[in-house]
Amino acid sequence: xxxSSSPNEPKKQAASRATTKTVxxxxxxxxxxxxxxxxxxxxxxxxxxQRARLANRLSRIGAIVAIVSxxxxxxxxxxxxxLAAALVRRGARVGALDADLNGPSLARMLDVTGAxxxxxxxxxxxxxxxxxxxxxxxxxxxxxxxxPLRWKGPxxxxxxxxxxxxxxxxxxxxxxxxxxxxxxxxVDVPPGTDKxxxxxxxxxxxxxxxxxxxxxxxxxxxxxxxxxxxxEAGAGPETTGLVANMTAYVPPGxxxxxxxxxxxxGVEALAETSGLKVWAEIPFDPKLAESTDRGxxxxxxxxxxxxxxxxxxxxxxxEAGPGGRRVQL
Amino acid sequence: xxxxxxxxDDVMTxxxxxxxxxxxxxxxxxxxxxxxxxxxxxxxxxxxxxxxxGVQIGGREVPEQPMELTRSNLEGARAxxxxxxxxxxxxxxxxxxxxxPVIVKGVGSVTWSPGAxxxxxxxxxxxxxxxxxxxxxxxxxxxxxxxxxxxxDQARSDLGMEGM
Numbered sequence: 413x414x415x416s417s418s419p420n421e422p423k424k425q426a427a428s429r430a431t432t433k434t435v436x437x438x439x440x441x442x443x444x445x446x447x448x449x450x451x452x453x454x455x456x457x458x459x460x461x462q463r464a465r466l467a468n469r470l471s472r473i474g475a476i477v478a479i480v481s482x483x484x485x486x487x488x489x490x491x492x493x494x495l496a497a498a499l500v501r502r503g504a505r506v507g508a509l510d511a512d513l514n515g516p517s518l519a520r521m522l523d524v525t526g527a528x529x530x531x532x533x534x535x536x537x538x539x540x541x542x543x544x545x546x547x548x549x550x551x552x553x554x555x556x557x558x559x560p561l562r563w564k565g566p567x568x569x570x571x572x573x574x575x576x577x578x579x580x581x582x583x584x585x586x587x588x589x590x591x592x593x594x595x596x597x598x599v600d601v602p603p604g605t606d607k608x609x610x611x612x613x614x615x616x617x618x619x620x621x622x623x624x625x626x627x628x629x630x631x632x633x634x635x636x637x638x639x640x641x642x643x644e645a646g647a648g649p650e651t652t653g654l655v656a657n658m659t660a661y662v663p664p665g666x667x668x669x670x671x672x673x674x675x676x677x678g679v680e681a682l683a684e685t686s687g688l689k690v691w692a693e694i695p696f697d698p699k700l701a702e703s704t705d706r707g708x709x710x711x712x713x714x715x716x717x718x719x720x721x722x723x724x725x726x727x728x729x730x731e732a733g734p735g736g737r738r739v740q741l
Numbered sequence: 742x743x744x745x746x747x748x749x750d751d752v753m754t755x756x757x758x759x760x761x762x763x764x765x766x767x768x769x770x771x772x773x774x775x776x777x778x779x780x781x782x783x784x785x786x787x788x789x790x791x792x793x794x795g796v797q798i799g800g801r802e803v804p805e806q807p808m809e810l811t812r813s814n815l816e817g818a819r820a821x822x823x824x825x826x827x828x829x830x831x832x833x834x835x836x837x838x839x840x841x842p843v844i845v846k847g848v849g850s851v852t853w854s855p856g857a858x859x860x861x862x863x864x865x866x867x868x869x870x871x872x873x874x875x876x877x878x879x880x881x882x883x884x885x886x887x888x889x890x891x892x893x894d895q896a897r898s899d900l901g902m903e904g905m
Contacts, residue, residue, distance in 0.1 A: 441747060451743050451770065452755035454800030461805070462795060528824040531870030535807040537824075553811065553867075555819040562816035566764060566785040573786065577793035580810045584795075588807040 466587040466614065469535075473507075474595040475619035475735025478611055479655075482638030483631050484603035487657040488624045490704045491694070491723070492600040493521035493542075495622075497709035498720075498727040500543040504595040504737060507538065509585050510549035511611060512602035513578055514561045519551040523707030527552060535590035543712050548589050550581075579610050586614060595737055596730070605641050612645050619735030621652040622691065622726075625682060627659055632678030639686035651734055653691030654683055655726060662697040662718050692726035694719055744779060746772035753779065758799040764788055768798050802900040803878075806871045818867040851880045852887040860890055875900070 450456065470476065479492045492508060500506045510518035519525050522541030529552060530537030538546040550561065563570070563577055591597060599618070601607050611618070621642060625635040642652055656679040660672055683690055694700075697719035703710040710720045711727075731738045744753040753770035756778065760766060764785030771778050783791070791798065795810045812818070853861070857876075864872050879896040880888050 439747070442745060442750065444743060447743055447745060447752055449743075449752040451752055453742075453768075453798045454755070455794075455796050455798065458796040458801065458805075459794070465805075529822055530824045531807070531874070553815060553819055553822045555817050559817045563814045564816055565789040565814070569786045573790040573793045576790060577810070577814060580793055580795045584808045584811050588809075 462583065462587070466583060469587045469589075469591065470597075470615065472593050473591065473597045474737065475730075475733070476597050476599065476615055477620045477622065477730060478599045478601055478608075478615070478618040479622045479624060480601040480608050480611075480638060480642075481624045481631075481635055482603060482605050482608065482641075483625065483634040486624050486626050486631055486635075487694075488602075489517045489521060489600050490700065491622065491624055491655060491657060491726075492598050493518060493704055494700065494709040494711045494720075494723045495726055495730065496522065496541075496545045496596075496598050497543045498711035498723050499596055499730065500545050501712060501715075502727065502731070504731075505593060506544075507546040507548075507589075507591045507594045507597040508541070509589075509597060509599045510547070510551070511582055511585070511599050511607070513550045513581060515602065516549045516551040518547060518600055519549040520707055521704050521709070522547050524549075524552065525557075525707070529553075532590045534592075535588045538589050538591065542707060542709055546589075546591060546594070548585050575606075575610075579613065582610060583614055596735075605638050608638055608641060609645075617646070617651075619651065620730060620733045621647050622655045622730075623652055623688065624655045624657055625679060626657055627672075627678045629678050632682045636682055636685060639682065639688060643686070649688050652688055653729065653733075654679065654686075654688050656690055656693045658696040659693045660695045662695045662699075664698055691729045692722055694722040694726070744770050744781070746775060746777060748777075749774035751775075753777075755799045758797070766791070766798070803875050806874065809871065812868045812871055815867075818865075820866045822867055823870050849877075849881045851877050851885070854887055854889045856890045857888045857893055860893060 477495075479488050479495075481488050489510075489512070496506045496508045508518050508522060510516045512518075519527075519539070519541075522545050524539035524541040524547045527539035527541075527547075529539060529548075536548075538548045539552055541547040551557075554561075563574065565573065565577075599611060599615075601611050623635060623639060623642070625631045639652075659679070679690060679693075682688070695718050697710070697717055699714045699717045700710045700719040703713045706713075710717055711723050714720055715724075730736055745751070746753055749772055751772055751774040753772050755768065756771045757769040758766070759768075766781075766783045766788040768781045768783075769778055770781065792814075793810070795805065806812075861869065861873060861876075876888055876893060876896055879900060880886075880892060885892055
């Protein structure tokens with residue numbers, strides 16, 4: 413062992429010579445890019461058809477509003493449900509798409525748990541939730557409330573195809589649901605910057621993006637990554653706004669002064685570094701949590717509450733934003 | 742992915758697709774110049790990766806159905822996730838006679854025999870609407886007025902619908 417006259421040495425030298433010989437006599441084989449002909453597999457035309465179906469469906473929607481964060485637990489779904497209800501209360505036609513396939517919650521928040529979807533000629537007919545919001549969520553398709561999301565297929569190496577499959581499911585939620593003519597389609601995007609990228613793969617330019625955060629430093633640090641990702645994707649401050657959630661604690665009953673919930677000034681710091689404006693500041697109101705948990709968005713059930721007022725202000729901003737029903741001032 | 746016949750410097754073209762049923766996939770390509778054939782064999786993971794794109798190598802016999810990927814791949818699907826309103830075949834069966842024609846929205850009119858209805862009843866409800874539409878479209882396209890179990894077999898064979 414370790415000697416230069418190892419018994420394997422002649423084999424190594426022979427292999428080296430063979431490699432050299434192969435390189436010297438390498439044949440010229442056309443590369444993929446040089447081969448222009450198709451194989452007849454008809455993959456490209458199927459992908460093109462998928463994209464066309466998606467574009468056709470989305471062309472009937474006034475504004476696609478993505479509710480994102482990157483951080484979990486900041487209240488994206490509650491903002492989505494309550495914003496949807498606020499918009500529909502104003503007479504807008506609104507759809508809510510729960511892109512959180514693994515942890516869906518919009519069906520409950522918009523009171524469609526157990527509702528059935530339809531097999532319409534134009535696609536899958538969504539459920540109709542609180543106030544008339546059209547809803548699609550993985551929760552409507554699963555047998556048990558606590559069923560973890562699983563796909564048929566080989567158990568080993570599932571990480572290889574699972575992300576591709578879930579992108580396909582999101583595509584189907586967007587393109588195969590008979591949304592009809594909507595003023596707004598709100599898309600509740602789960603935590604993780606990769607999930608934001610997944611949506612942007614399918615919808616490269618949402619009309620508006622609500623970047624939800626809380627004042628905590630931890631949230632700021634995580635959401636800053638999403639802000640950068642969005643900026644790199646070309647979503648500027650004209651389409652993207654910060655939604656500061658849980659900015660202050662509203663005591664039960666709504667009486668008395670609101671109290672700071674976090675000691676940090678994360679939202680201001682995030683606005684400064686990202687160049688984004690704060691479109692709404694929503695206090696932590698127990699009424700919002702209770703009402704939303706019961707499937708009755710606070711914007712419908714408790715319209716006089718502080719949280720509802722804040723969400724109505726956000727609805728104003730969305731209505732006046734790109735793709736909104738009102739011309740931006 | 743493309744396959745090049747090195748001798749002919751020609752792209753091999755799709756000839757045949759086989760799904761043996763064990764999760765693997767066999768796709769045969771042929772060189773249009775010399776006729777040489779080669780088979781691409783994928784393991785279950787690779788097969789699943791391709792199907793996750795919502796595409797079929799060699800093209801589709803049946804147009805992609807609404808939420809097909811979701812319906813055919815979700816484990817633990819809710820049996821009654823889809824409303825029965827658009828599934829008139831759930832109505833009473835008339836033994837020994839053909840049922841009244843049913844209108845398939847956006848497709849046309851076709852009659853289902855009692856035997857065909859019974860077979861459709863065995864299809865999981867989660868995908869039944871989708872399957873019904875596929876058979877109905879096939880029958881209408883072929884000018885067939887009544888779908889029978891034999892027609893269903895024929896459609897499965899013609900359309901390459903394994904397991905439906």
